[in-house]
Amino acid sequence: MFRRMLQNLPVLAAGQGIPEARLALTVVMSLALAACSKDQPLQKAPAGATVPTVTLPTAQTAVTPTVVRWDAANGSAIYLPGEGGVAQVLLPPVMDDSVPRPDSAAIPNGAAPASVELFAPNGRVGTVTLGEYASASQPAVGEACDAWATVPLRDAAGIAPQSWRVALQAGLADPIATDSLGSLSRADSAMLVVAINKAAALLPLDSAGLLRRVPFGVTKAYRLQFDGDVEAVIAVVERRLNLEASPRVERTVLVLERPPKVKIFSAVWRETQYATEDDLVSVDLMTVVRFKASKLATVFLGMDFGDGSRVEMLQRSPGGIWTLRWASAYTGC
Numbered sequence: 001m002f003r004r005m006l007q008n009l010p011v012l013a014a015g016q017g018i019p020e021a022r023l024a025l026t027v028v029m030s031l032a033l034a035a036c037s038k039d040q041p042l043q044k045a046p047a048g049a050t051v052p053t054v055t056l057p058t059a060q061t062a063v064t065p066t067v068v069r070w071d072a073a074n075g076s077a078i079y080l081p082g083e084g085g086v087a088q089v090l091l092p093p094v095m096d097d098s099v100p101r102p103d104s105a106a107i108p109n110g111a112a113p114a115s116v117e118l119f120a121p122n123g124r125v126g127t128v129t130l131g132e133y134a135s136a137s138q139p140a141v142g143e144a145c146d147a148w149a150t151v152p153l154r155d156a157a158g159i160a161p162q163s164w165r166v167a168l169q170a171g172l173a174d175p176i177a178t179d180s181l182g183s184l185s186r187a188d189s190a191m192l193v194v195a196i197n198k199a200a201a202l203l204p205l206d207s208a209g210l211l212r213r214v215p216f217g218v219t220k221a222y223r224l225q226f227d228g229d230v231e232a233v234i235a236v237v238e239r240r241l242n243l244e245a246s247p248r249v250e251r252t253v254l255v256l257e258r259p260p261k262v263k264i265f266s267a268v269w270r271e272t273q274y275a276t277e278d279d280l281v282s283v284d285l286m287t288v289v290r291f292k293a294s295k296l297a298t299v300f301l302g303m304d305f306g307d308g309s310r311v312e313m314l315q316r317s318p319g320g321i322w323t324l325r326w327a328s329a330y331t332g333c
Contacts, residue, residue, distance in 0.1 A: 070326055073293035078311065078328070079116055079130070079167035086150040087116070087130060087167060090311065090328050113154070118164035119287035121222060123175040125164040129154040145333040146308075165286035166300050166311075173289040176297060178222040178234070193218045196235045199256050199265040205239075205272055211250055214239040222285050226297055226316065229260040234285055234299060250274050253283050253301065255314070255322055269314065269322035281305055298325075308332020 070092040079087040113132060118125040131152035141147045181189055200216045221235040233256040241248045252272040256265035273281055282304040290297050299314040311328040 071291075071294065073172075074291050075169035075172050077169070080148075080311070081161045081164060082150050083161075085153050085156065085161070087153055088148040088150050089133075090148055092326060092328060115170040116167040117170050117173070118159065118167045119173075119175055119289060120164050121178045121180065121285050121287055123177040126156075126159050127170055128156045128159065128167075142333060146329075146331045148331055165302065168289070172293070173291050173298070176224055176226075176288040176290055178224040178285065178288055181218070181221040184223070192221060192223060192233065195265050196221060196233060196237060196254070196256065199267050200237045200252065200254060203252075203267055203270065205250060205252060205270075210248070211239045211241055214241060220284065222288075224288060226257075230257055230320070231265075232257045233265060234288075236283055247277055248274065249277055249280055251280055251283070255299075257320065268320065271324075286311070305330075305332065 076091075078090040078092055080090060082088045114130050115127060116130060117127050131154050133149065133151050137152075138149060139147060181192065184192065196218050197216050205211075216237045216239055219236045219238055221233055224232050224234070226232055233254070235254045235256065237252050237254060239250045250272065252270055254267055255269040257268050258265045271283075275281075284302045284304070286300040286302045288297065288299050294315075295318070297316040299316075301312040301314065303310050303312060308330050309332055310330045312324060313326040314322055315325045316322050
């Protein structure tokens with residue numbers, strides 16, 4: 001069960017608004033897949049979680065969270081690497097907290113194989129074929145635990161399981177390569193860390209003021225570029241308060257941007273969690289792509305809760321507005 005509170009906060013420039021979400025009414029399943037919800041799904045998210053607010057230069061205004069359905073033009077499934085040469089099949093029609101167990105998923109035995117492209121933070125890794133779904137080969141799932149159905153990977157010789165993070169139906173997306181903090185030169189890495197810290201320091205993250213004088217630490221950062229020579233950074237920053245009884249940590253995922261000829265990055269989206277060390281959610285960049293149908297730049301984030309995980313998908317509008325468009329169900333115990 002979730003014990004963490006996440007705050008999704010899109011940060012807009014003056015005069016900009018959030019575009020109205022377009023709900024997809026139907027989802028075409030590539031493997032003849034259809035997701036079934038459990039009759040009484042376990043509650044995995046804390047009450048009141050994921051309440052986005054819009055931050056304007058002069059005020060903060062709470063808005064009603066919007067459930068956004070998956071766009072069928074982006075494919076009928078997302079695939080994640082699994083153990084033993086298999087791919088986990090995520091059926092993404094709606095953001096919710098119910099997930100089918102392998103023995104109840106509506107995936108027919110012998111479903112037709114499909115070709116998928118493998119992606120990682122640094123771009124496209126390769127193309128493989130998915131084998132047929134077989135209920136008898138599904139991994140065992142413990143009581144009160146959830147898991148996605150799996151299918152075998154074929155034609156994956158030479159592709160290590162750890163080399164890719166997300167697979168999508170072939171031909172639907174183009175990669176947007178990123179440079180990680182570790183791949184940059186020492187000088188570039190140092191300058192990027194300074195720029196991230198300056199941008200983070202301008203955000204009203206700590207409403208209680210307990211961490212106001214505590215410096216940020218950059219734990220992960222990825223640099224990339226969008227159309228129009230807009231430079232962007234996806235980063236994870238932390239501040240820690242070492243209280244003896246209950247050390248507190250503020251961990252924030254930041255999306256920063258700066259247009260050409262501008263030296264300072266501005267935060268355009270953030271997600272912040274306040275927790276003890278044991279309750280922190282680990283966040284990592286899975287990949288960045290541009291879907292061909294919508295032309296939207298899309299970021300996939302992996303959220304690791306220790307005893308379970310989920311996937312979040314951020315999208316950037318042509319006007320530079322970032323939105324949490326979709327999040328997978330929680331899987332784990």
